Amino acid sequence: MDRRSFLRTSALGGAAAASTTLAAPAYAQGNRTLTMVTSVPDGFAIFDDAAQLAADYITSATDGALTIQKMPAGSLVGAFEVFDAVSSGQADLYHSAEYYFLNQHPAFAFFTSVPFGMTGQELANWYYHRGGAEQHTELASLFNLKPFLCGNTAMQPGGWFNNEINSAEDLQGLRFRMPGQGGQVLGRLGASVQNIPGGEIYQALSSGQIDGAEWIGPFADERLGFQEVTSNYYTSGFHEPGSALALSFNLDVWESLSPAHQVIVEAACRATNATNLAMSLAENGAALARLQSAGVQTRQFPEDVWDAFGQASAEVREENMSDPIYADIANSYFESMRESAGWYEIADGEYMRQRNRVIG
Structure with a gap:
């Protein structure tokens, strides 16, 4: 039995697995606006920066053929409701932290961070080169989702x-x-x-x-x-020690995208992941010095x-x-x-x- 079959027939079973059998809807050709729900308000440093960067990358790289409309926490659904909203098709994609969704499955923790776990770079090593991305995809598919790492906060203080x-x-x-x-x-x-x-x-x-x-x-x-x-x-x-953020599409919406647009989305998420991690590391030292000078x-x-x-x-x-x-x-x-x-x-x-x- 391959891993996909194993996952689909394991602990989640019935209702969750059934959601992956929905037929992908047909979309008219031409420009599309996709609704992204997020778990933070507009302007939240690092977290919202990653969501906005990914939206801008996708919109620009497709020349507006895919326009991402970002809806911050509370504007369409609550901060912790984005998973269910996208899984059910109420929204097209979310940007969030996967460990908010441990009630859906505890393994989502590994796609944000776990105690005494990986740094941001170690997480990228696993995700892109040791099977992490495939496992993320397999887990999320049980909930009618297609996920990507899309940002990293680096080490989080106590x-x-x-x-x-x-x-x-x-x-x-x-x-x-x-x-x-x-x-x-x-x-x-x-x-x-x-x-x-x-x-x-x-x-x-x-x-x-x-x-x-x-x-x-x-x-x-x-x-x-x-x-x-x-x-x-x-x-x-x-x-x-290195918390990932994630962008996740409703699986039906994802499968309705052209192959070229799927490649652009994946590349945008990789670029956001690297850029956001660097931003976190670049800004934290100067910010800490300001905090210390303030007492x-x-x-x-x-x-x-x-x-x-x-x-x-x-x-x-x-x-x-x-x-x-x-x-x-x-x-x-x-x-x-x-x-x-x-x-x-x-x-x-x-x-x-x-x-x-x-x-x-």
Whole structure:
């Protein structure tokens, strides 16, 4: 049995698989406007930048034959409703983070980020050269979707806290905003985890609804103004070492596109992925310096907190391994990560150590 057959007959079964049998609708020749729903408001640094860049690339490269109309969170559907809207055909495509959709299937986490997982570059290695893209396509097809990686935030900090975290006990009862498997890890450690859309985090933090939050990184966090509310910024996080964003088409809409337009869309997503990752890395250093000059205190978690994160992360991963789809993707993901990390450690890692020693 090939992987596609395996996936289609595994855990999801019936209703989800049936959605892939819908006949592709016929479209008239000529220019088309496709509706893209997103999970953030217009202008959100890094996240919306990727959505807008992909829309612009596709529209320009097709000379307007495919015009992408971007509908930000709340304008057509809510931030976390984009998956269902596109799967059902209410909208044509979405731009979002796949780990928002763990209720559809926990394996979607691997196409954003998982705790103690891949950096942005390692994720690209797996996705484009070790089968990740094919596994993403196979999983999403069960929900009548055709997906692509389309942006990357790079390393995400541990987040903003009203109070310092001096031990793992300080996580008990902490009201904290963190989605994905990272949020599940914090919950296992006693935190009260809130999965709040990006557009609502500032209000929740400033009103005291939550005690802390993570978002994307210095550049994006500064844009949202978290430094106006709290000054404790943990700059290294366990939860998202290289978080991918994704663009996903309704499968019927995708199959109605010409082969040339399909190639353009895929190329646009690859270009957005690389450009957005570079933007994240380029902007974060200067933004962090501005935050520090405004009085933000950068901090690191103590080692016992890191140990607690690690143990809980392993437990969260393991509890999903009985699902054959999840296990298949997880095994592929971590095999590729180990392969990449083995080279980076003896090549890039040693170079960085020596560069820092020689030139400071």
